[in-house]
Amino acid sequence: MALEDMVDACEAIDKAGYYSVECWGGATYDSCIRFLNEDPWVRLRTFRELMPNTKLQMLLRGQNLLGYRHYEDEVVKRFVLKSAENGMDIFRVFDALNDPRNLEQSMRFVQVAKEINPNVHAQGTICYTISPVHTVEGYVKVAGQLLDMGAESICLKDMAALLQPQPAYDIIKGIKETYGAGTQIQVHCHSTSGVTLVALQKAIEAGADVVDTSISSLSLGPGHNPTESFVAMLEGTEYSTSLEYDTLLDIRDHFAKIRPRYKAFESAVLVDTDILKSQIPGGMLSNLEAQLKAQGAGDKLREVMEEIPRVKADSGHPPLVTPTSQIVGTQAVFNVLMGPYKRMTGEFADLMLGYYGASLGERNPEVVAIAEKQANKPVITDRPANHLEPEWESLVAEASKLEGYDGSEEDVLTYAMFPNVAPTFFSGRAAGPKSVAMTEAQLKAAQEGGGASGIAGPVNYKISLGGREHTVKVEPA
Amino acid sequence: MALEDMVDACEAIDKAGYYSVECWGGATYDSCIRFLNEDPWVRLRTFRELMPNTKLQMLLRGQNLLGYRHYEDEVVKRFVLKSAENGMDIFRVFDALNDPRNLEQSMRFVQVAKEINPNVHAQGTICYTISPVHTVEGYVKVAGQLLDMGAESICLKDMAALLQPQPAYDIIKGIKETYGAGTQIQVHCHSTSGVTLVALQKAIEAGADVVDTSISSLSLGPGHNPTESFVAMLEGTEYSTSLEYDTLLDIRDHFAKIRPRYKAFESAVLVDTDILKSQIPGGMLSNLEAQLKAQGAGDKLREVMEEIPRVKADSGHPPLVTPTSQIVGTQAVFNVLMGPYKRMTGEFADLMLGYYGASLGERNPEVVAIAEKQANKPVITDRPANHLEPEWESLVAEASKLEGYDGSEEDVLTYAMFPNVAPTFFSGRAAGPKSVAMTEAQLKAAQEGGGASGIAGPVNYKISLGGREHTVKVEPA
Numbered sequence: 001m002a003l004e005d006m007v008d009a010c011e012a013i014d015k016a017g018y019y020s021v022e023c024w025g026g027a028t029y030d031s032c033i034r035f036l037n038e039d040p041w042v043r044l045r046t047f048r049e050l051m052p053n054t055k056l057q058m059l060l061r062g063q064n065l066l067g068y069r070h071y072e073d074e075v076v077k078r079f080v081l082k083s084a085e086n087g088m089d090i091f092r093v094f095d096a097l098n099d100p101r102n103l104e105q106s107m108r109f110v111q112v113a114k115e116i117n118p119n120v121h122a123q124g125t126i127c128y129t130i131s132p133v134h135t136v137e138g139y140v141k142v143a144g145q146l147l148d149m150g151a152e153s154i155c156l157k158d159m160a161a162l163l164q165p166q167p168a169y170d171i172i173k174g175i176k177e178t179y180g181a182g183t184q185i186q187v188h189c190h191s192t193s194g195v196t197l198v199a200l201q202k203a204i205e206a207g208a209d210v211v212d213t214s215i216s217s218l219s220l221g222p223g224h225n226p227t228e229s230f231v232a233m234l235e236g237t238e239y240s241t242s243l244e245y246d247t248l249l250d251i252r253d254h255f256a257k258i259r260p261r262y263k264a265f266e267s268a269v270l271v272d273t274d275i276l277k278s279q280i281p282g283g284m285l286s287n288l289e290a291q292l293k294a295q296g297a298g299d300k301l302r303e304v305m306e307e308i309p310r311v312k313a314d315s316g317h318p319p320l321v322t323p324t325s326q327i328v329g330t331q332a333v334f335n336v337l338m339g340p341y342k343r344m345t346g347e348f349a350d351l352m353l354g355y356y357g358a359s360l361g362e363r364n365p366e367v368v369a370i371a372e373k374q375a376n377k378p379v380i381t382d383r384p385a386n387h388l389e390p391e392w393e394s395l396v397a398e399a400s401k402l403e404g405y406d407g408s409e410e411d412v413l414t415y416a417m418f419p420n421v422a423p424t425f426f427s428g429r430a431a432g433p434k435s436v437a438m439t440e441a442q443l444k445a446a447q448e449g450g451g452a453s454g455i456a457g458p459v460n461y462k463i464s465l466g467g468r469e470h471t472v473k474v475e476p477a
Numbered sequence: 478m479a480l481e482d483m484v485d486a487c488e489a490i491d492k493a494g495y496y497s498v499e500c501w502g503g504a505t506y507d508s509c510i511r512f513l514n515e516d517p518w519v520r521l522r523t524f525r526e527l528m529p530n531t532k533l534q535m536l537l538r539g540q541n542l543l544g545y546r547h548y549e550d551e552v553v554k555r556f557v558l559k560s561a562e563n564g565m566d567i568f569r570v571f572d573a574l575n576d577p578r579n580l581e582q583s584m585r586f587v588q589v590a591k592e593i594n595p596n597v598h599a600q601g602t603i604c605y606t607i608s609p610v611h612t613v614e615g616y617v618k619v620a621g622q623l624l625d626m627g628a629e630s631i632c633l634k635d636m637a638a639l640l641q642p643q644p645a646y647d648i649i650k651g652i653k654e655t656y657g658a659g660t661q662i663q664v665h666c667h668s669t670s671g672v673t674l675v676a677l678q679k680a681i682e683a684g685a686d687v688v689d690t691s692i693s694s695l696s697l698g699p700g701h702n703p704t705e706s707f708v709a710m711l712e713g714t715e716y717s718t719s720l721e722y723d724t725l726l727d728i729r730d731h732f733a734k735i736r737p738r739y740k741a742f743e744s745a746v747l748v749d750t751d752i753l754k755s756q757i758p759g760g761m762l763s764n765l766e767a768q769l770k771a772q773g774a775g776d777k778l779r780e781v782m783e784e785i786p787r788v789k790a791d792s793g794h795p796p797l798v799t800p801t802s803q804i805v806g807t808q809a810v811f812n813v814l815m816g817p818y819k820r821m822t823g824e825f826a827d828l829m830l831g832y833y834g835a836s837l838g839e840r841n842p843e844v845v846a847i848a849e850k851q852a853n854k855p856v857i858t859d860r861p862a863n864h865l866e867p868e869w870e871s872l873v874a875e876a877s878k879l880e881g882y883d884g885s886e887e888d889v890l891t892y893a894m895f896p897n898v899a900p901t902f903f904s905g906r907a908a909g910p911k912s913v914a915m916t917e918a919q920l921k922a923a924q925e926g927g928g929a930s931g932i933a934g935p936v937n938y939k940i941s942l943g944g945r946e947h948t949v950k951v952e953p954a
Contacts, residue, residue, distance in 0.1 A: 164710060165678070194693065194706030197671070198678045201642070216671065216748035220697065228750035229671030233641060245754065256746075270747075271693035273705035277722070473941045 001262065002036055002435040003043050009254040010050035016247040018054055019186075019210045020090050023047050024083075025058030029066040033418060033425040038433040041086055041410040048087025055119060057090040058083065061322075062102040063385050064095075067417040068323055070102075072388040075395065077109045079413050084113035084120050086410075092155050092186075094125035096324045099357030100145040101383040107149045123186065124151030128158040128171075129319035130279055131312070133361040136167060140174040143183075153184035153209075158199070159321050160281045161192035168199040172206035186210040190222060192282065194271040197225045204239050215248065217256035221267045222282070228252065261437040263446075280308055284325045291333055300336050307332040314367045315351050316359025327351050341370045349375035355384050391416075403427040478739065479513055479912040480520050486731040487527035493724040495531055496663075496687045497567050500524050501560075502535030506543045510895060510902040515910040518563055518887040525564025532596060534567040535560065538799075539579040540862050541572075544894040545800055547579075549865040552872065554586045556890050561590035561597050563887075569632050571602035573801045576834030577622040578860040584626045600663065601628030603648075605635040606796035607756055608789070610838040613644060617651040620660075630661035630686075635676070636798050637758045638669035645676040649683035663687040667699060669759065671748040674702045681716050692725065694733035698744045699759070705729065738914040740923075757785055761802045768810055777813050784809040791844045792828050793836025804828050818847045826852035832861050868893075880904040 013021055024044050032040040047056055063070045065079050080091065091110045095102035103124065110122040124146025126139050143154045156163075156171060172185055187203045189196035189212070200211045213219070216226035228248050234240050272282050285305075292298050311332045318324040331348040335341060350356060352363055352371035358381070368379060380387065392412075399405050399415040404426030415422040438446065463470045490498055501521050509517040524533055540547045542556050557568065568587045572579035580601065587599040601623025603616050620631045633640075633648060649662055664680045666673035666689070677688045690696070693703035705725050711717050749759050762782075769775050788809045795801040808825040812818060827833060829840055829848035835858070845856060857864065869889075876882050876892040881903035892899040915923065940947045 164713075166714065193709065194674070194696075194703045195710040197674050198710060201675045201678070216750065219671075220747055226671045226748040226750070229748060232670065232750050232753040233672040233675060236641075237643065249751070270697055271703040271706060273693065273703070273709050274726070276709040470942055474938050 001258070002433060002437060003038055003046060004433065004435065005258045005261075005437065007046065007050060009251050010047065012247050012250040012254070014051040014054050015244065016251065017241075017243045020055040020057040021047075021051060022057040022059065022092075022212070023051075024056065024088065025060055025066060025092075027066075029414075030418060030421075033414060034421050035436055036433055037425065037428060037431060039410075039429065040414070041082075041408075044083070044086045044088065055089040055121070056087060057092060057123075058088050060091050060093045060106055062093055062095040062106050064102075064323075065106075065417060070385050070388060071416065072391045073105045073385060074390060074392045075413075075416055076105050077112070078392065078409060079416075080106060080109035081113050081116060082409055082413060084110075084117040087117070089117065089119040090121045090123055092123045092125055092157075094127055094155075094157060095357060096127060096321050097318050097357045097359055098127050098142050099359075100142070100149060102357045102385070103146070104149050104383075105385070107146075107151065111150055121152050122150055123153045123155050124149065125155040125157050126171075127319045127321055128156060128163055129160070129317075129321075130162050131317035131319075131361070133317045134319075136170045136174055138360065139171045140178055143175045144179060147179055147183070153186055155186045155188055156203070156208075158187075158189040158196065160275055160279075161190040161194075161196050162275065162279065163189055163196055163199045165195070165198045165202040169202040169206040172203050172208050176207045181207065184209045186212065188212040189225065191220050191225045192222050192269075192271070193273050193276050195273075195276070197229070200225060200230075201233070204234070215251045215255055217252045217254075217259055221270050258437075260447075261440070261443050263438070263443075265436075278305065279320065280305060281320055281325060284320060284329050287326070288329050288333060291330070295333075295337065297337060300333075303336045304329075304332050307335050311335065313361070314364040315348075316361035316363045318351070318356075318359050323347070324351070324356070327356075341367055344371055344374050346375065349377070353377055354380040355387075357384055404429055478735070479910060479914060480515060480523060481910065481912065482735045482738075482914065484523065484527060486728050487524065489724050489727040489731070491528040491531050492721065493728065494718075494720045497532040497534040498524075498528060499534040499536065499569075499689070500528075501533065501565065502537055502543060502569075504543075506891075507895060507898075510891060511898050512913055513910055514902065514905060514908060516887075516906065517891070518559075518885075521560070521563045521565065532566040532598070533564060534569060534600075535565050537568050537570045537583055539570055539572040539583050541579075541800075542583075542894060547862050547865060548893065549868045550582050550862060551867060551869045552890075552893055553582050554589070555869065555886060556893075557583060557586035558590050558593060559886055559890060561587075561594040564594070566594065566596040567598040567600055569600045569602055569634075571604055571632075571634060572834065573604060573798050574795055574834045574836055575604050575619050576836075577619070577626060579834045579862070580623070581626050581860075582862070584623075584628065588627055598629050599627055600630045600632050601626065602632040602634050604796045604798060605633060605640055605648075606637070606794075606798075607639050608794035608796075608838065610794045611796075613647045613651055615837065616648045617655055620652045621656060624656055624660070630663055632663045632665055633680070633685075635664075635666040635673065637752055637756075638667040638671075638673050639753065639756065640664075640666055640673055640676045642672070642675045642679040646679040646683040649680050649685050653684045658684065661686045663689065665689040666702065668697050668702045669699050669746075669748070670750050670753050672750075672753070674706070677702060677707075678710070681711070692728045692732055694729045694731075694736055698747050735914075737924075738917070738920050740915070740920075742913075755782065755785075756797065757782060758797055758802060761797060761806050764803070765806050765810060768807070772810075772814065774814060777810075780813045781806075781809050784812050788812065790838070791841040792825075793838035793840040795828070795833075795836050800824070801828070801833070804833075818844055821848055821851045823852065826854070830854055831857040832864075834861055881906055 029040040032038040032043060063076060065071055065076060093103050093106045107122050107124065110120060113120045126142045146154055154175060175183055175185060185208050187200055187208045189200055204211065212224055213227040213230055214224035216228050219226040231241050231243050231245055275281055288304055289301055292300055308328060311328050315328060320328060327347045330345055334343055334345065349371040352368050353375065372379065395416045396412050399412045402423050405411050459474050461472050461474055463472050506517045509515040509520060540553060542548055542553060570580050570583045584599050584601065587597060590597045603619045623631055631652060652660055652662060662685050664677055664685045666677055681688065689701055690704040690707055691701040693705050696703035708718050708720050708722055752758055765781055766778055769777055785805060788805050792805060797805060804824045807822055811820055826848040829845050830852065849856065872893045873889050876889045879900050882888050936951050938949055938951055940949050
């Protein structure tokens with residue numbers, strides 16, 4: 001969503017009384033430079049300025065930062081400090097494998113960042129999944145590891161809407177009983193499967209301190225559960241919130257007006273319970289389908305779906321979330337098309353050999369042996385980032401050569417994170433942000449079934465008239 | 478929805494293992510003859526034939542049957558018996574005011590109908606609302622009145638999505654404790670406010686036997702909570718269902734394909750928590766807005782919204798549901814435009830004078846006096862239908878004069894229920910059912926942004942051809 005579609009809501013958001021506002025990090029950085037021609041750092045500073053009374057929150061992929069590979073520690077440090085300097089408060093740090101070694105440096109630098117911004121807060125994250133090796137006790141143990149590395153709060157992150165009411169209750173209760181009732185816990189559920197509203201209610205009963213929601217006009221489907229429903233549901237109970245209900249309605253009305261203009265990006269599915277059975281996230285499934293069709297093997301989808309649990313088990317039951325979902329899914333496709341592990345992707349070999357970190361389950365030794373052979377690399381068991389060379393100076397040097405580079409450390413970080421997208425972004429940045437949403441006029445035309453103008457812009461048609469063919473340009477009169 | 482869009486799902490629905498399938502009654506009868514040119518009795522017999530293993534269920538407005546006025550007892554008897562004869566099993570009987578006297582005759586005739594169909598089941602209904610006079614104890618008492626008149630089960634009906642988790646728990650618990658754990662309770666919630674999934678979970682924990690849900694592809698918004706989410710959520714708990722999950726997915730896929738063709742009838746709002754504060758149902762509000770605009774008083778909406786609680790209190794706090802929502806809303810508009818009770822609608826006077834039944838709260842005696850004067854009618858305190866003359870014979874006589882009347886008792890009932898619509902329906906019935914949905918081809922065209930036919934109606938274009946500009950009118954050929 002373009003920044004311009006959010007700024008007018010910021011005053012109300014700042015006033016509503018939220019514990020925090022997640023407004024940066026995750027996929028937003030990538031989206032800003034790839035699709036919106038918008039500087040993500042300008043976005044962060046804008047939010048900071050418009051919401052002076054509210055803690056800003058971001059999702060950080062541990063040693064991956066907001067990119068798709070591991071970064072050497074100096075890059076991690078600079079990213080965290082720059083984020084704090086630009087106004088970030090709560091750093092929600094996670095790793096797809098829940099390997100604490102992939103979080104420890106970011107968590108350490110978040111502590112350092114308190115010198116820049118006293119409101120900085122280190123939140124350690126547990127990625128939730130369901131597997132034969134994932135247990136309530138295991139999750140409680142991960143919480144302890146996060147607390148040991150300085151987490152000031154714990155986030156239980158259910159990115160795939162798999163969290164059922166009972167495990168939600170048991171995990172929160174377990175953490176509170178083991179590490180003290182004062183341990184602050186924030187629960188993050190998506191609403192895809194339609195069960196997580198109840199899971200959050202149970203989490204609250206077990207002592208969860210904060211839950212993540214979306215304003216109703218942006219809620220449900222692959223998003224979150226509606227804020228106002230929680231406020232109403234909890235009112236008059238011992239868990240009542242202190243959010244300003246009327247202000248929430250202002251925020252709701254703002255985004256109710258904006259959302260239809262982003263219709264092209266809506267998910268078709270409001271509730272999807274398949275994932276509770278297959279544990280294959282919906283997004284992963286549609287990616288696989290597209291991948292298979294592109295290779296003329298659209299009929300193999302069912303076989304691939306049956307292969308995924310085997311590949312997941314062979315690789316030690318990683319939670320299926322970016323990037324592990326792509327890595328496991330693609331390998332399952334390769335296995336079906338070419339035979340089991342006849343050809344491994346480089347990423348899957350890395351996953352088997354420990355280059356993404358430790359998995360909770362044991363990896364299949366036969367498949368590890370194949371990975372060693374195909375990738376011609378040894379198994380590693382220490383922290384993956386230990387194997388990286390210092391890279392900051394070379395990143396500065398490379399960024400400096402790019403047209404439109406502004407000389408700031410922020411720009412170097414943008415280049416570090418997205419080296420393929422940054423050059424285009426830097427050179428075209430002066431043109432300013434662009435929106436991918438429909439304009440008000442386009443929305444109106446679309447709602448009227450194309451009746452108003454029929455077409456949005458000039459279109460070239462071939463017209464046969466009286467046996468002769470003409471090429472005509474047509475545009476709304 | 479046209480019958481033809483449901484028949485292909487019936488085999489799966491019949492196989493899935495539902496306690497019952499609500500498939501008739503309520504507004505469906507009206508919709509069949511008004512919009513679909515479909516005989517509602519054919520619909521009922523079709524469902525009976527296609528779902529031989531499942532209990533069919535209907536919603537019956539007590540002495541109102543499926544119409545909008547009270548009927549004399551003979552009409553009520555004939556409607557109930559004919560419904561049973563055509564295949565109906567569970568009669569869910571309700572009254573907008575929860576006045577047991579408006580239910581007692583229908584409930585009695587449902588007992589008689591067991592002689593026709595041994596599966597017939599009398600379900601007595603509590604309409605849920607929130608007001609200063611509605612209490613948990615009061616609802617428990619209503620349940621007792623329903624049981625006394627032969628209800629074999631109790632339905633707690635939350636038509637406006639007002640039911641919060643705690644009252645849901647307390648009411649169910651109260652009924653079970655007062656009348657025995659064997660008292661069967663079915664809970665019906667809409668999902669509009671986004672809180673009722675949790676209310677249903679609490680109702681289950683309190684001992685509710687059956688909950689109403691919709692298959693996910695038809696769920697949420699003003700509809701019900703998704704079936705599959707319940708199945709998944711309850712699995713592995715002491716409340717697990719015995720529904721066939723894979724069969725549910727077949728049903729889901731069927732309606733996922735159908736629903737987009739009915740897009741024109743979709744609600745724009747997925748979650749609406751306003752009603753929890755204002756207790757003014759969303760549908761009522763949009764009706765009022767339209768009413769006010771038509772009278773050039775669109776700016777009075779807020780005043781009317783503030784007037785509604787006063788009118789509701791004056792009339793003894795009736796639950797706002799058809800027909801009380803319309804009656805109270807329209808009077809509030811009159812009060813704002815012309816001054817308090819300067820002019821009463823006939824229906825509002827009737828409500829004040831007891832012609833719709835007894836209200837739970839005391840009616841404002843001053844307003845009752847005004848109603849007596851304006852309507853020139855006395856207050857009544859006995860059963861409203863006692864004041865009706867026998868009408869069956871005259872209904873038969875009137876129906877018999879209509880072109881296309883087929884001589885059946887079912888046709889007389891159709892005429893009795895909708896005297897303004899029945900004549901057109903009877904005379905045009907031979908043309909057969911029509912659908913209000915888009916065809917597959919229209920849907921495809923709409924999804925391609927008007928790509929197939931390009932435009933829906935005539936559009937003026939500027940066309941440049943050979944360097945010269947022409948203005949042309951274009952419409953689908």
